[in-house]
Amino acid sequence: MSIIKLDATDSTNSFLRGLISEETVADLTAVMAKKQTNGRGQMGTVWNSEASKNLTFSVFKNLEDVQIEFPFYISIATSLALLKTLSFFSIPKLKVKWPNDILSEDKKICGILIENVIKNNKITASIIGIGLNVNQTNFKDLPKASSLRIISGRLFDLEEVAQQIISNLRYYFNLLNSGDLALLKEEYLNYLFRKNKPSTFKNAEGNLFSGFITDVSDSGNLVVLLEDAIVQEFDLKEIQLLY
Incomplete structure (x- = not known):
């Protein structure tokens, strides 16, 4: 796996989109920035993050050979990759708040922004933007936000966490590629926040x-x-x- 490291960029999703428009990019190439000046979330929201303390990165996923009937399964596979990673690091009480916010102890620790690349009415790739609160401890005016450090009490190596996420993205997208939608859906629903409540x-x-x-x-x-x-x-x- 290839990780491109930047000191700063407006948005890792935008940087990666520009890169794939100029050259051939290998599957699961990631762009990781110490600081984003214009990080984006769902529905046009802004993702604020302290520089060098959190994981702000984007991953290129080649989908040219995958038949994507339901694009939401890209979000499901990504959510499950994050949940599997956080379980590996012993983060407790994990849930996914529809559509793809990741919670621990009912506090938001991760946001996901997926931008699909469409050619000839077919999704050929996805740019998967991930903002994970890792070592930040101050979330002023964000009472529902938390981080891995607050929850676990320990410091994390950002690149180690990123590599674990990429590895799990490979695993879940292989399931998607094999058409195992029922298995993906079942696991996603098992984590779904407020289900049947x-x-x-x-x-x-x-x-x-x-x-x-x-x-x-x-x-x-x-x-x-x-x-x-x-x-x-x-x-x-x-x-x-x-x-």
Whole structure:
């Protein structure tokens, strides 16, 4: 595996996208930055991270030979790679908050941003951006954020964690390549935050409502059991799960 190390960049996803537009990049090549000046999260949010204390990196995944019927399984494979890595480092009480925030002890420790490369109406590659809170201990005005150091009490080597993630990405994308979707889905649902528990949601209009998360569809929609036994699917723009 190849890791390109940068002191600073606006966004490792953007850097990697520019790189693959200029040259052939090997599968699972990673770009790792000590500091991102414009790190991005889901739905246009900003990912803030103290320089040199956290893992801010992006991985190129070649998917030219993979038949991706449901793109959400790229997110599932990535989430499971992170969960497997964190389990390896003995991080407790891991969950995935739909669609792909990684939690420990109900605190967010990792965000994932996946940008697919599409040619001739086919996904040919993914740029997988990962922001993992590792050695940072101060999260001012972010009460629901935490880090591996806060949770475990120990310091981590960022490159060691990155290499473990890349290794697990290879493992789970091999499962995806072999078409083992049921196995991937089952493992993802086993980690799903608030599954089958009464939860509060906010819709796009800002209204609150209650329900039970029962599933995630193959297309990535959250399946929620509402009042009067009504089951409804929501996409990321339609619903927000509140803690």
